[in-house]
Amino acid sequence: MPELLEVRDLHTQFFTRDGIVRAVDGVSFTLAAGETLGIVGESGCGKSVTALSLMRLIPQPPGKITQGEILFDGRDVLKMDDDEVRGIRGNAIAMIFQDPMTSLNPVLTISRQVSEALELHLKMDRNESRKRTIELLELVGIPSAKSRLDDYPHQFSGGMRQRVMIAMALSCNPKLILADEPTTALDVTIQAQILDLLKNLAREFRTAFILITHDLGVVAGMTQRIHVMYGGHIVEKADTNELFANPKHPYTWGLLRSIPRLDQTRREKLRPIEGLPPDLIAPPPGCRFAPRCQYKRDICDEKPPELVAVPNAKADHESRCWGTQTGGWLTTTDWRTDTTVFTKVEA
Amino acid sequence: MVNYTIRRVLLMVPTLFFVALITFSLAHAAPGGPFDKDENKKLPQQIEDNLTRYYGLDEPLPQQFLLYLGKAVQLDFGKSIQRNRSVNEIIAQGLPVTAQLGIQALLLALLIALPLGIVSALKQNSGVDYGSLFLATIGTTIPSFVIAILFIYIFGVWLRLLPFVGWGDGLDFRRMIMPTVILALPGAAFLTRITRASMLEALGQDYVRTARSKGLAEGTVIIRHALKNALIPVATIVGPATAGLITGSFIIETLFSIPGIGRLYIISINARDYPIIMATTLLYAFLIVIANLSVDLVYGALDPRIKVEA
Numbered sequence: 001m002p003e004l005l006e007v008r009d010l011h012t013q014f015f016t017r018d019g020i021v022r023a024v025d026g027v028s029f030t031l032a033a034g035e036t037l038g039i040v041g042e043s044g045c046g047k048s049v050t051a052l053s054l055m056r057l058i059p060q061p062p063g064k065i066t067q068g069e070i071l072f073d074g075r076d077v078l079k080m081d082d083d084e085v086r087g088i089r090g091n092a093i094a095m096i097f098q099d100p101m102t103s104l105n106p107v108l109t110i111s112r113q114v115s116e117a118l119e120l121h122l123k124m125d126r127n128e129s130r131k132r133t134i135e136l137l138e139l140v141g142i143p144s145a146k147s148r149l150d151d152y153p154h155q156f157s158g159g160m161r162q163r164v165m166i167a168m169a170l171s172c173n174p175k176l177i178l179a180d181e182p183t184t185a186l187d188v189t190i191q192a193q194i195l196d197l198l199k200n201l202a203r204e205f206r207t208a209f210i211l212i213t214h215d216l217g218v219v220a221g222m223t224q225r226i227h228v229m230y231g232g233h234i235v236e237k238a239d240t241n242e243l244f245a246n247p248k249h250p251y252t253w254g255l256l257r258s259i260p261r262l263d264q265t266r267r268e269k270l271r272p273i274e275g276l277p278p279d280l281i282a283p284p285p286g287c288r289f290a291p292r293c294q295y296k297r298d299i300c301d302e303k304p305p306e307l308v309a310v311p312n313a314k315a316d317h318e319s320r321c322w323g324t325q326t327g328g329w330l331t332t333t334d335w336r337t338d339t340t341v342f343t344k345v346e347a
Numbered sequence: 348m349v350n351y352t353i354r355r356v357l358l359m360v361p362t363l364f365f366v367a368l369i370t371f372s373l374a375h376a377a378p379g380g381p382f383d384k385d386e387n388k389k390l391p392q393q394i395e396d397n398l399t400r401y402y403g404l405d406e407p408l409p410q411q412f413l414l415y416l417g418k419a420v421q422l423d424f425g426k427s428i429q430r431n432r433s434v435n436e437i438i439a440q441g442l443p444v445t446a447q448l449g450i451q452a453l454l455l456a457l458l459i460a461l462p463l464g465i466v467s468a469l470k471q472n473s474g475v476d477y478g479s480l481f482l483a484t485i486g487t488t489i490p491s492f493v494i495a496i497l498f499i500y501i502f503g504v505w506l507r508l509l510p511f512v513g514w515g516d517g518l519d520f521r522r523m524i525m526p527t528v529i530l531a532l533p534g535a536a537f538l539t540r541i542t543r544a545s546m547l548e549a550l551g552q553d554y555v556r557t558a559r560s561k562g563l564a565e566g567t568v569i570i571r572h573a574l575k576n577a578l579i580p581v582a583t584i585v586g587p588a589t590a591g592l593i594t595g596s597f598i599i600e601t602l603f604s605i606p607g608i609g610r611l612y613i614i615s616i617n618a619r620d621y622p623i624i625m626a627t628t629l630l631y632a633f634l635i636v637i638a639n640l641s642v643d644l645v646y647g648a649l650d651p652r653i654k655v656e657a
Binding site: 055091152154165 | 552553554556557558559560561562563564571572575576579649650651652
């Protein structure tokens with residue numbers, strides 16, 4: 001399958017008073033047309049910055065994409081001029097943001113905000129775009145869409161606003177949708193509805209999408225592949241089933257341990273990953289997860305591991321860990337049965 | 348909306364009543380009276396007594412106040428003690444001048460403040476930004492009478508570029524320049540800072556990022572998405588700014604000998620011309636209340652989240 005998106009060695013940095021924050025530090029991945037990818041990791045590990053970089057929406061200054069290539073449909077987004085990038089934004093690549101409460105303009109009507117992109121990219125006139133807006137709002141499940149066209153965002157609930165955001169993203173039939181924590185700000189019941197909607201629409205329109213979340217539970221049923229990010233790096237790549245069946249990075253294990261399970265006995269407590277993500281101004285010299293890793297050995301603090309294929313696993317399963325590489329000390333460790341208690345590693 | 352407006356207009360009645368009460372008390376509490384003169388020009392006691400009786404100033408104060416109110420509600424504001432003409436006539440003569448000066452100054456202030464504030468926000472920490480900060484600092488810190496005297500000296504006396512006395516027929520453009528600019532300056536300074544701050548805030552909002560993610564041109568993002576939001580706080584400041592213009596006009600009209608009601612106000616206070624003090628104060632109070640009401644109505648139009656309700 002020809003690749004729709006190919007990201008090579010992307011570096012995005014923020015130049016702050018305290019130093020250079022290496023928010024995305026050498027990220028590479030590919031996405032085929034119609035494929036769905038989950039990017040998972042906790043706050044501050046570079047997920048959102050990666051997504052914003054793809055559309056060149058990093059606020060500059062202080063941010064800057066310092067290195068790398070983003071090939072979209074064979075063309076490097078980073079080499080395009082501003083007009084060409086604007087031609088892609090909202091058109092071939094659309095984005096759904098985290099907080100529907102603040103991501104819609106409070107003083108413009110819903111129809112104005114949805115039809116903007118239609119008029120811009122598809123050259124529709126007011127009447128056509130209005131009609132299309134009604135269709136889009138019906139598509140995303142907004143009841144009596146026609147009568148709500150001239151309402152303002154504050155007249156919608158959070159879930160309905162996120163539906164409007166999805167309608168906006170879908171409006172120009174994009175090839176790729178970037179959904180940055182699209183359900184984090186919503187109630188759990190609404191979350192499920194929005195995720196279902198996203199999944200069905202992406203399938204229906206054969207749109208590729210990248211779902212960014214901190215919740216492994218969210219991506220489980222949603223995406224074909226998952227990339228786990230930590231400290232500006234991708235630390236594990238695998239297809240979704242493989243990642244859940246056979247995770248090969250202690251950070252992924254930590255994320256899995258912190259998800260509540262229905263089959264868990266009541267006594268068992270969730271085990272959080274102790275500590276905080278690394279300071280991306282001065283990241284640890286070795287493995288970036290080493291300071292929080294219960295399995296670490298000396299080499300982890302000294303030399304950064306590479307992202308390499310995992311032994312005895314599916315072909316495209318890669319991990320950035322000394323322990324699970326060929327010859328490592330964790331190749332046979334099973335995170336489910338491992339009894340080592342996840343203790344505090346550093347104060 | 349109509350109900351709301353009516354209610355607000357009705358609320359003006361108590362406001363104006365208290366303004367009248369306080370002004371009346373203060374004016375009469377101030378020492379001296381309308382017939383005081385220098386020692387050597389003093390009126391004979393008999394004449395002063397007659398005058399006092401003629402203007403009803405011999406009655407007890409509460410009674411004077413009630414009499415005044417009774418006439419004022421019929422829009423009869425009495426006769427000026429100094430000028431021997433009806434207050435209505437005098438104000439009708441001065442008000443157009445003051446109104447023209449004030450409206451010109453307000454428009455000029457907005458014309459300076461909005462573009463300057465927006466550009467300062469877009470080009471943060473640039474030359475324009477620092478320039479506007481400098482201007483805003485001068486405009487707010489140096490009192491307008493100092494600036495006025497400086498301007499009169501530079502442009503009027505030294506360079507002999509602009510006339511600086513009187514107003515003429517209201518069409519003499521060169522005569523209006525200095526008073527209008529100086530009156531506009533403090534408001535312009537303040538509004539520039541507000542515009543800059545609220546524009547910066549709007550530009551940092553998520554919905555601006557959403558707008559950019561749709562591929563909109565930067566101009567559309569700024570005007571359609573950021574500016575409309577940024578103008579909401581600016582609009583609320585225009586009400587108080589109008590009040591600032593009114594008090595500013597006392598000084599400017601006096602300095603430039605402009606025959607408006609601002610100068611009239613100062614003169615009548617010095618002369619203890621009670622009917623004029625009362626009438627002009629009430630007029631100013633009325634204008635400020637109206638300015639605030641219009642701002643509130645505009646606010647409802649700008650921000651759909653604010654619904655004006657009865």
